[in-house]
Amino acid sequence: MRWQLTVRYNTSGLLLDVDEQGVAPIVAIVGPNGSGKTSLLQTICGAVQPESGVLSVDNRVFFDASQGVTLTRQDRGVGYVPQGSALFPHLTVIENLLLPWRGTREEGLVVALDYLKELGCAELFHAYPMTLSGGETQRVAMIRALMRQPRVLVLDEPMAAQDVLARKPLRDFFIHHRCRLDIPLFFVTHDARDVVASNAYVLVLNGGRVVERGPVNEVLERTITEFSKQFFERMKG
Amino acid sequence: MKSRFPTVLFAVPMILILALPLLALLMSSSPATLIEGVQHPLFWDALLLSLWTATVSMALVVLLGTPLSLWMSRRTTRLSRALQQLVLVPIVLPPAVVGIALLQAFTPTGWLGGVLMSIGVQVPFTPLAVVLAQTVISAPFYIQSATVGFRRVDPQYIVVAETLGLSKSETLRRVVVPLALPGLVSGAALAWARAMGEFGATLLFAGNLPGTTQTMPLAIYMALENNIRVSIALAVFLAAACVLVLGLAQWLIPLSQRQRGA
Numbered sequence: 001m002r003w004q005l006t007v008r009y010n011t012s013g014l015l016l017d018v019d020e021q022g023v024a025p026i027v028a029i030v031g032p033n034g035s036g037k038t039s040l041l042q043t044i045c046g047a048v049q050p051e052s053g054v055l056s057v058d059n060r061v062f063f064d065a066s067q068g069v070t071l072t073r074q075d076r077g078v079g080y081v082p083q084g085s086a087l088f089p090h091l092t093v094i095e096n097l098l099l100p101w102r103g104t105r106e107e108g109l110v111v112a113l114d115y116l117k118e119l120g121c122a123e124l125f126h127a128y129p130m131t132l133s134g135g136e137t138q139r140v141a142m143i144r145a146l147m148r149q150p151r152v153l154v155l156d157e158p159m160a161a162q163d164v165l166a167r168k169p170l171r172d173f174f175i176h177h178r179c180r181l182d183i184p185l186f187f188v189t190h191d192a193r194d195v196v197a198s199n200a201y202v203l204v205l206n207g208g209r210v211v212e213r214g215p216v217n218e219v220l221e222r223t224i225t226e227f228s229k230q231f232f233e234r235m236k237g
Numbered sequence: 238m239k240s241r242f243p244t245v246l247f248a249v250p251m252i253l254i255l256a257l258p259l260l261a262l263l264m265s266s267s268p269a270t271l272i273e274g275v276q277h278p279l280f281w282d283a284l285l286l287s288l289w290t291a292t293v294s295m296a297l298v299v300l301l302g303t304p305l306s307l308w309m310s311r312r313t314t315r316l317s318r319a320l321q322q323l324v325l326v327p328i329v330l331p332p333a334v335v336g337i338a339l340l341q342a343f344t345p346t347g348w349l350g351g352v353l354m355s356i357g358v359q360v361p362f363t364p365l366a367v368v369l370a371q372t373v374i375s376a377p378f379y380i381q382s383a384t385v386g387f388r389r390v391d392p393q394y395i396v397v398a399e400t401l402g403l404s405k406s407e408t409l410r411r412v413v414v415p416l417a418l419p420g421l422v423s424g425a426a427l428a429w430a431r432a433m434g435e436f437g438a439t440l441l442f443a444g445n446l447p448g449t450t451q452t453m454p455l456a457i458y459m460a461l462e463n464n465i466r467v468s469i470a471l472a473v474f475l476a477a478a479c480v481l482v483l484g485l486a487q488w489l490i491p492l493s494q495r496q497r498g499a
Contacts, residue, residue: 047400
């Protein structure tokens with residue numbers, strides 16, 4: 001599952017300058033606020049276009065400035081859950097879930113209901129997003145990303161609004177489905193437990209650059225920067 | 238300590254200025270006046286003409302104004318900013334000026350009118366002229382409201398819709414337009430009401446021909462010369478139609494938001 005993230009572009013005062021590649025299926029992007037984590041995810045899903053570089057995931061080139069290749073957002077096959085989740089407020093939960101579904105409506109309903117049951121929120125079927133809690137919204141947005149039948153998952157703080165009881169089931173949910181679909185996963189988190197539990201490859205960003213990288217066990221051992229020391233502190237204890 | 242002075246008192250003078258003419262109109266009319274107005278030969282022709290021309294001009298404004306509003310809402314170039322000012326021009330221009338300008342463009346001796354005349358189409362002093370005058374005068378109201386409506390749609394929704402595989406036209410149809418709907422509906426209602434009330438440009442460009450180009454405001458003007466009671470009756474019906482449509486739009490918008498659980 002080879003990926004390459006080589007991007008360089010200016011985003012509201014921050015120069016994002018990343019040149020990383022690897023084969024790990026799960027990549028956790030961590031770092032202080034304003035370090036460029038969300039911007040990096042946005043380049044993968046095509047929300048923003050870098051000035052130069054190469055973006056490829058699982059042998060598919062999303063962007064290559066030198067070759068003039070730019071895959072549209074539609075063609076990237078990204079299951080994207082942005083911060084705040086962005087459920088469409090004018091559509092009910094089930095309408096949100098069926099929006100990306102490409103099969104028949106009946107099949108879609110069955111699949112969506114299975115996912116909702118799996119996360120214990122089948123009762124939200126006909127609810128409008130404004131009536132959901134932050135945690136419920138994130139769970140529905142996660143299911144919607146899977147309904148797209150993605151070729152890569154890109155999740156921006158997918159568990160920021162989850163309470164302690166909901167956190168682990170949701171984490172298990174997306175790790176399980178990533179494995180089932182056999183697709184790469186890139187996610188941003190502020191919680192070291194997510195990184196350790198998913199056994200992710202870690203990219204520590206600071207000021208738009210990657211300052212530490214490696215499998216979580218190695219990063220946990222050496223923790224070079226002050227940020228990663230504090231980030232992983234609890235896990236060591 | 239929080240001031241106990243009721244700030245609403247500052248708002249009262251403006252409310253009075255806005256409400257007084259309407260109240261005076263209502264108070265000076267009676268059921269007998271209204272019946273007399275309805276039975277007047279000017280009434281039905283003018284009402285029907287106003288209703289269909291205002292509806293057609295609103296449809297034109299929505300059809301042609303929506304793509305322009307969408308384009309302006311997404312651009313911050315010098316050209317789009319200049320256009321945003323340009324579309325407001327009919328609001329600040331006296332309607333009589335718009336009427337003369339339209340007449341100059343479409344008169345058979347004018348450059349556009351000459352071309353149309355050569356294919357047998359005469360615009361001035363026809364119902365088509367009424368529609369054109371209403372369209373030009375009312376378009377800015379819709380475009381302004383629709384542009385704001387489109388601008389309020391969080392760009393993140395568009396990114397998410399497209400990553401979910403929706404094409405640009407699907408994203409527009411299923412995400413952007415429904416989210417901008419409050420702006421579009423209130424803009425369309427404003428444009429319709431403004432078209433219903435159009436007077437100056439219509440008079441100069443379309444004339445005041447009963448049954449052909451005489452809309453409600455022109456009929457009010459004409460009736461005023463002979464019988465003020467008929468004029469009042471026509472005015473009450475016109476005001477009621479406009480208030481009704483604006484009220485309907487205001488009722489529809491929160492309805493869609495209530496449905497979402499807001």
